[in-house]
Amino acid sequence: MTIRLILAGCGNMGYAMLTGWLKSGKLRPAETFVVEPNAELRARAAELGSRVASEVGGIPADADPEVVVIAVKPQVIREVTSGYRRFGNGRATFVSVAAGTSVATFSEILGAQTPIARCMPNTPAAIGKGMMVLYCNDHVTDKARDFVGDLLSSSGEVATIADEGLMDAVTAVSGSGPAYIFHFIECLTAAAENAGLPPKTAALLAMQTVYGAASLAAESREDPAVLRRQVTSPNGTTAAALDVLMGEDRLKNLLTDAVEAARLRSIELGK
Template sequence: MAAKIVLVGCGNMGYAMLAGWLSSGKLAANEAIVVEPTDTLRERAATLGVTALPDAGAIPADAAPRLVVFAVKPQVILNVVPAYARFKASATYVSVAAGTPISAFEGALGADAGIIRCMPNTPAAIGKGMMVVVANDNVGADTSDFVRDLLSASGEVAAIGDEGLMDAVTAVSGSGPAYVFHFIECLTAAGEKAGLPVETAKLLAMQTVYGAAALAAESREEPGTLRQQVTSPNGTTAAALSVLMGDDRLKMLMTEAVEAARARSVELGK
């Protein structure tokens, strides 16, 4: 069978990744096999034109995928992995399960298995994600490039060489969307307190964060330079920034928050 990819698990993240691969043209429907035990999720995947199966045993004996991608919950992933060891001769294994180290996959599949660990974040569901990958020494450059190109359908992709940095990645981009969502909540509440109707305050907060992030991403200027361009001496923005930046208040708060998330990621990985 000519499938390039076996996708194990097609919940919200798995489905979003699959849809992105297909819609971007990076993968054809006949090049993918989905394994999903839940009937409704399997049927949803099948609507995309892929082969959708209930378990690993249903995969044809002649299948020789290039990648096996695990998009299942961390609590069950090591129970799922051994059923796919038979593809080791052809496949590299890619995991998007948070907190599961490469060594755990090597223990289940053998030290000679090619393993890539990926940390995505929730904006990947709309193609605006941040994916960070780290690979073991069994993964060749061609496969690494193939995986990075495939993942780029879901957003930006960065590679790190030290798996130990995944705890910091988790703290910045993995958990980061929640920080931004809370900032939007707080800016909305502040707008309400300043007298704005709730829906107006919400729209202003959300669109301002969205527009500022888009400008920062598309501009050639550093974020600090963009901040300075908005800030007139002794103006309204300067007054607000004196609160946020005075004594490095916001920087210290964010540093403390990221360190708390990083430390918890370390604990969960033990």
């Protein structure tokens, strides 16, 4: 069967995306080929039905994929991507999920005429609740852009940007963002325990409250600020807590600083 997509790297993000593509039926397992040197990670890709190899040399000589997805750490991008030069200069559309690595870097490695799309997904893609942001260079055809966008949609919401320079901000907000939320749940759980709740109850309250509030914000037509005010009675308990979080813009400033730190690190990784 024809290989439509090659996935280079099947770590947490690569595996999450592959799972979404196959579960949605947008790709059949035999249409995918995974290159992953780690035996354990390679085995779980094989369990999904994908053909696998430990190195790029294991890809069949007659392979002619539509898309090659590069899902490895930015630190090894050059080393890994160079192995896929035979698919460059228009033979395949390359999709990168590496933070900070520019289109120019991929063009340098693969050839100036290579169609390249940068995608920043996040880990909720594994359950179809991800946020994927896509930037494409001028060599990506409408057909290829639609194909890539359709693949990504199996894992959650998809947004496109026209300015590649915004990808560092995207990385800082939605790429790294789940970790911020997970830490918030940790902190809310600890606060609940400090208030006297048993650990299991504290964890449940924190988790379900964040999940429920996020779901309501996503499904409601109201602005989050309106929803916040609906919960906040004058001089009530919520108002007392918000005086701590919102006083002197404490939480806003903290998150702004956190996002900026992540954005700057993304820029550093791309150098």
